[in-house]
Amino acid sequence: MRLVVARCSVDYTGRLTAHLPLAPRLLIVKADGSVLVHSDGGSYKPLNWMTPPCTLRSTRRDDDEIEADPDSDWIEQWDVTHDKTGDKLRVRLHEILEDSSHELGEDPGLQKDGVEAHLQALLAENIDTLGEGWSLVRREYGTAIGPVDIMARDADGAAVAIEIKRRGEIDGVEQLTRYLELLNRDPLLAPVRGVFAAQAIKPQARVLAEDRGIDCVTLDYDALRGIDDVDSRLF
Structure with missing residues (x-):
């Protein structure tokens, strides 16, 4: 430079x-x-x-x-x-x-607080955020086309595949759709439903997800970290 x-x-x-x-x-x-x-x-x-x-x-x-x-x-x-x-x-x-x-060399890139790995770890630790009686099966649940961020079971024991993004866009919905198609071929897991979780979800992505029977969840990063007490808010 x-x-x-x-x-x-x-x-x-x-x-x-x-x-x-x-x-x-x-x-x-x-x-x-x-x-x-x-x-x-x-x-x-x-x-x-x-x-x-x-x-x-x-x-x-x-x-x-x-x-x-x-x-x-x-x-x-x-x-x-x-x-x-x-x-x-x-x-x-x-x-x-x-x-x-000056020779600056290769830049490692910006590491943001609240990236997907942090969100994944926090949600796994607080899986009941998605519903009472939910339990964690595994983070980075392996499939032939890549790992699902979180595999969980709901209060009824049904399998749930959770895809986590910092910003929810159509590509993320498509990715989760591919996982669900593959997971539902496994008779030991099926039926598997999907949850698309992100700090912010674009309207187009939400429409596509809901059309495919995928639930959308907006994650509050500070609340997951225990910084923001939602019960103590005035507004």
């Missing part, structure tokens, strides 16, 4: 045209080829940017070239062209205040 703090002007041409007049800004060139232009305000969003795949070509002028054209005193110019759309970002650097490069 290259970080450049410079007095610069920026012009974008393509599906739209935009101009940033001369001012101090932070320029970021990432290893994936993306180029971002930041100011010292405006939160996290860049003022302008170019996403990959794109090509950056840098032109640097020496003192003689600058003296020959005093009306244009830029010392370095970046021409960034998007490889697919042809959009162009031109950055002219008039004064470079800081220029550094």
Whole structure:
């Protein structure tokens, strides 16, 4: 990653045209080829940017070239062209205040509190959240097409396959449907019904699940952790 703090002007041409007049800004060139232009305000969003795949070509002028054209005193110019759309970002650097490069390596990714593994563990420990008399059979119940997040039995002893997502979408419903089709071929388990559980479930996913006879449950992560006492709420 290259970080450049410079007095610069920026012009974008393509599906739209935009101009940033001369001012101090932070320029970021990432290893994936993306180029971002930041100011010292405006939160996290860049003022302008170019996403990959794109090509950056840098032109640097020496003192003689600058003296020959005093009306244009830029010392370095970046021409960034998007490889697919042809959009162009031109950055002219008039004064470079800081220029550094760093190898960040491969990023492990964001680990969010409340991811599916945490939800699965918490729900397994509190399986009676789904109903009085429910019991846990096993987490990561193996099948030929992958593990079911939780296999449980309800108060009547019937088998229930539970698929857990942080955000419930149609893909999750389809995944649980495939599990149920396979599990219901096992005479020792059938009939097996399904529960689609998530912190938030999209309306389309809920409609599809209900159409297939799958129950939908919205999980309260804080309540499962014992942080939020729902009985003590005023509203």
